Amino acid sequence: MPATILQSSVGFVRHGSPCRSLVRRDPARREAAAGLVPQPVLAHAALLSALARLAPAAAPGELTFAARLAATEPETTADLATLLTRAAGPADPAKGPA
Template sequence: MSAADVAAALEDARFDARQDSRHEHLADDERGRAELAEWERIDQLLADAAPDTVYDPGIDAVVQEELAAEAAAAAVTEAEWREAQRIAARADELQALRELGTLEQTEPREGDEAARDELTRRAGGYVQADVDAWLAHALAAHLGHYRDPAAREAAADLLPVSLLTHAALLTELARLVPAADTGQLAFTARLAASEPEAAAALAAFLTRARSVQD
């Protein structure tokens, strides 16, 4: 755009602003004010440039920064959408495994904490006891991605206290009675859910007792 084109556009924006000011419902039109401010900025940009300089948004630093910010925001939105789709698909898969009765034989993957939350959300906030028990067992036995110490550490911020307490109890009882199976230790889930503080205290007591014996 030439300086004359920009000046004409600026005058049109000023005219529109004057018209809007006469109407109460348009007086606070932020879009109109932003458009006027932008034309004023471009007009000043050309006024400060060499004679006969034309306006090119491709080399306008402000415009390019805005476009870059919009592209970055769009990329974030796209990534969030893809992640939501992945979580929903994994939640569907876990639900299918539950219905087939094979959830306990499945190793957890990275991100299953979010899939657990999705299942809970779908159930209207109802705690999915079987999913929680599955994750607690996997966490205690270091199955799937919980083989990685960093994943187990991250789980402390991703899973509810009752589930973490359940896992801690399973860990200590498995060390105390290595031959015990999940059925024999089913009571730990009920204890962790109904008396989380007492369950945590018991897990801590067993940990201290084991350290003394060692």
């Protein structure tokens, strides 16, 4: 891939598309977009987020089980992510419980 195309792609991903910006600003679009993401993907993201807070030094290979769990048991994965988030405590102590 030529360097200019790669730089353009990286810039696009880093700064986001205009469409993504609209989704972030408009609650109705954000809600509609959330419905387009499959439950296993949402569960996987939530679990990885919770695990990253609990074990920030974990290597990517150590978290591969999260994808398998999310693919086979998305509801259980979401429940586990919620539990781990509560167990980790608030991200900012000044804000109180998560």
